[in-house]
Amino acid sequence: FMWRTLSSAIPVASNLRTRGMKVDMLCPHCGSQDETPNHVLFTCELARQVWALSNFPAPQDGFHRDSMFVNFSYLFQMSKNIRVPVEIRRCYPWVLWLIWKNRNKFVFEAKDQKAIEIVDNIYDEASAWFLAQQLDEMGEQKEEELVRSQKKNWSKPSPKWVKCNFGGKWLKKAQTMGAAWIVRDSDGEPLLHSRRSFVNIVTLEEAKEKALAWTLECM
Secondary structure, three states: OHHHHHOOOOOOHHHHHHOOOOOOOEOOOOOOOEOOHHHHHHHOHHHHHHHHHHOOOOOOOOOOOOOHHHHHHHHHHHOOOOOOOHHHHOOHHHHHHHHHHHHHHHHHHOOOOOHHHHHHHHHHHHHHHHHHHHHHHHHHHOHHHHHHHHHHHOOOOOOOOEEEEEEEEEEOOOOEEEEEEEEEEOOOOEEEEEEEEEEOOOOHHHHHHHHHHHHHHHO
């Protein structure tokens, strides 16, 4: 999404006008300025509220009103600033993405979220994504151990049948969970597999139910 934005490829009014389309140039949300990528993501009233509530450090004089490239450069630099808590400095891609998603809901569905609701979703989605990456790393580190364990404990299905195994790991303090399933044939060869994360999982029983329900839905 960021690459498309910097390539002037997202369908805001200014980009559509350069492609010969006759569109209203005013921002549909605030109606006070032309709808450019920079305006939608950084200087529109709602965007400014979201950035402020996200606690991502703002430039001293605010985001640049005209140059999207200056603003993106600032985001990239600030994301490496170790003086900013990691949960905050790593959230900027989700800030941009959910501002854009809210813009589309407003334009196409006449639905509009409050800034605080957008910020809550930003941190939920960012946390879920980074949890998924942690689970991937854990899986790689323990891959050989898991393979050995499966060879000892896993029982084959009957010939011409397949078997699905699933499992999950619940983190009580973070109230998040990672789940995974794998389908193997009677020779033990993996055919399909998937993994994902869940947020706001309060109890272990809920975690087990989520993992099972998601696996059944995938099947």
